[in-house]
Amino acid sequence: MMKVADARTMRIGxxxxxxxxxxxxxxxxxxxxxxGEEDAREHGQxxxxxxxxVERITEVVRLKDLLGLSLDQxxxxxxxxxxRAELRREYRSTDDPQRRRELLLQLRDIKVATVQLVRPRLQxxxxxxxxxxxxxxxxxxxITELD
Amino acid sequence: MMKVADARTMRIGxxxxxxxxxxxxxxxxxxxxxxGEEDAREHGQxxxxxxxxVERITEVVRLKDLLGLSLDQxxxxxxxxxxRAELRREYRSTDDPQRRRELLLQLRDIKVATVQLVRPRLQxxxxxxxxxxxxxxxxxxxITELD
DNA sequence: TTGCTCCTCACGTCACGTGAGGTGGC
DNA sequence: TTGCTCCTCACGTCACGTGAGGTGGC
Numbered sequence: 547m548m549k550v551a552d553a554r555t556m557r558i559g560x561x562x563x564x565x566x567x568x569x570x571x572x573x574x575x576x577x578x579x580x581x582g583e584e585d586a587r588e589h590g591q592x593x594x595x596x597x598x599x600v601e602r603i604t605e606v607v608r609l610k611d612l613l614g615l616s617l618d619q620x621x622x623x624x625x626x627x628x629x630r631a632e633l634r635r636e637y638r639s640t641d642d643p644q645r646r647r648e649l650l651l652q653l654r655d656i657k658v659a660t661v662q663l664v665r666p667r668l669q670x671x672x673x674x675x676x677x678x679x680x681x682x683x684x685x686x687x688x689i690t691e692l693d
Numbered sequence: 694m695m696k697v698a699d700a701r702t703m704r705i706g707x708x709x710x711x712x713x714x715x716x717x718x719x720x721x722x723x724x725x726x727x728x729g730e731e732d733a734r735e736h737g738q739x740x741x742x743x744x745x746x747v748e749r750i751t752e753v754v755r756l757k758d759l760l761g762l763s764l765d766q767x768x769x770x771x772x773x774x775x776x777r778a779e780l781r782r783e784y785r786s787t788d789d790p791q792r793r794r795e796l797l798l799q800l801r802d803i804k805v806a807t808v809q810l811v812r813p814r815l816q817x818x819x820x821x822x823x824x825x826x827x828x829x830x831x832x833x834x835x836i837t838e839l840d
Numbered sequence: 841t842t843g844c845t846c847c848t849c850a851c852g853t854c855a856c857g858t859g860a861g862g863t864g865g866c
Numbered sequence: 867t868t869g870c871t872c873c874t875c876a877c878g879t880c881a882c883g884t885g886a887g888g889t890g891g892c
Contacts, residue, residue, distance in 0.1 A: 654832050661825045668818045678808045685801045
């Protein structure tokens, strides 16, 4: 009856450190509704988190940082991910192959949209590293030639 | 006597479009001294740019965006690049092998510092893309299995 | 000359940072 | 009980966005 295993016991400072961000940022994202439903809390009470929260916040912060998103874009991405989770649940709860096929196609569309955010950035960063690596090996070669 | 080939003839709007940014950002970066010495201009006169300016601004904007730098970090990077250009000039103007060796080692250090900004980000983005690709091919496989 | 783009303030906004003053829980 | 971390305003800051009112050049 009692859920002990996943009780929320961590406080915001610990979570901030684990997720590589700050308490202020976590509060701000919560205020904007980017972290899903907060559980009810009396005014002045401390916020409490569990492992799942840490995972979620880590992911949100990671995506925003790596993709350079605004909080509006981040919200859109989060909403797509929520829709995806919903589709996934429906997929697992049915065994009509026709319906399953439909759901898989929708899941695919969402994944494609996400990967299209990632790929061009990855290309650009890879090109940048390639450039710099080239210059580095050129310098190394000049050094060896001097010896 | 007259330098016509590299005369500054472009205006800020055109430059903004070519570099994928806005006039406001270019003015702001100029105000912060991130774009090198502006050439003298009477109050109210239009700013003028040439191809080299476009290249420089493109690079600055690219680095800031891809690496997610603050303008302070961007300034540090730009100063390192300026130091690098200086070392390069000195390298070309001497043929003392001892001195050249020293200069190459310093150039190497600067490049290594830059690549260390790029590499971890690239790793993370690559990991992210890999994750998503895996999920995509998994979905594709489920679809094929249904057929 | 007429549009268009540019100019310089200067205030607005987004994404938080940073106290100020107060309360909560090991 | 004493520290420490947390709480909620609320103002500050960074990196620009966005007018307002005016001038410059094809």
